[in-house]
Amino acid sequence: MFRHQGKTRTLIHNLRIASLLSFVAGIVNVTGFFAVQRLTTNVTGHFAFFLDEIFKLNFWQAFVYFLYIFFFFLGSFVSNFLIEITSRKNDLYIFVVPAFIECLILFAIGFWGQSLPMNNANTIACSLLFAMGLQNSLVTSISNASVRTTHLTGLFTDLGIELSQLFFYKEKEQNDKLISSIKLRLTIISFFFIGGIVGGILYAKFKLHSLFFAASALVLGLIYDNLKFKFILLKRKLKNG
Numbered sequence: 001m002f003r004h005q006g007k008t009r010t011l012i013h014n015l016r017i018a019s020l021l022s023f024v025a026g027i028v029n030v031t032g033f034f035a036v037q038r039l040t041t042n043v044t045g046h047f048a049f050f051l052d053e054i055f056k057l058n059f060w061q062a063f064v065y066f067l068y069i070f071f072f073f074l075g076s077f078v079s080n081f082l083i084e085i086t087s088r089k090n091d092l093y094i095f096v097v098p099a100f101i102e103c104l105i106l107f108a109i110g111f112w113g114q115s116l117p118m119n120n121a122n123t124i125a126c127s128l129l130f131a132m133g134l135q136n137s138l139v140t141s142i143s144n145a146s147v148r149t150t151h152l153t154g155l156f157t158d159l160g161i162e163l164s165q166l167f168f169y170k171e172k173e174q175n176d177k178l179i180s181s182i183k184l185r186l187t188i189i190s191f192f193f194i195g196g197i198v199g200g201i202l203y204a205k206f207k208l209h210s211l212f213f214a215a216s217a218l219v220l221g222l223i224y225d226n227l228k229f230k231f232i233l234l235k236r237k238l239k240n241g
């Protein structure tokens with residue numbers, strides 16, 4: 001689900017990566033909000049707050065909201081920068097470094113974050129926004145912009161458009177394409193909600209340590225993808241041998 005790109009990428013690959021990463025994002029979204037009362041998976045709300053503080057002449061608070069937006073952007077920039085560097089050496093491993101950095105951030109905030117919220121809520125928010133920027137850019141690049149997993153506004157817009165198009169596009173090829181796209185968007189939305197529910201349940205008991213579960217899910221997904229890739233290579237080798 002991580003390695004396939006371009007023409008070799010199928011709906012199944014996108015469904016798998018969408019379910020995994022939207023589940024992770026759902027946990028991060030709820031955990032971050034409960035811990036520091038900040039949105040930590042998207043910047044739409046932060047942009048509105050940024051402008052509101054500017055008009056109120058609260059420039060320091062406006063700068064804080066600007067930092068939230070910037071760190072999400074920075075995560076996206078760093079992720080794709082690393083992908084471009086890696087792709088010049090080996091296309092099969094373009095996802096490794098951004099995914100590793102995301103896991104590292106989630107584990108770090110889960111481990112040390114418990115002592116930070118009272119005085120360093122902004123540090124946690126910026127760190128999680130950076131991690132989600134990494135993730136969103138990574139999955140967007142891998143899936144050729146078919147999958148985005150950290151926020152739902154655009155997904156519900158696209159879902160509404162595509163559901164309405166079902167009444168008008170009746171040709172089999174068009175209809176199959178629409179149904180595949182709707183299935184993908186419903187998968188992202190569903191697993192984001194499931195991740196949010198799981199995140200809320202875990203936060204009630206483990207607080208910021210619940211981020212360990214998000215990071216572990218991502219690690220397990222990477223391990224599964226690597227083992228499956230090696231298994232496929234082994235099958236090909238035995239078949240050709």
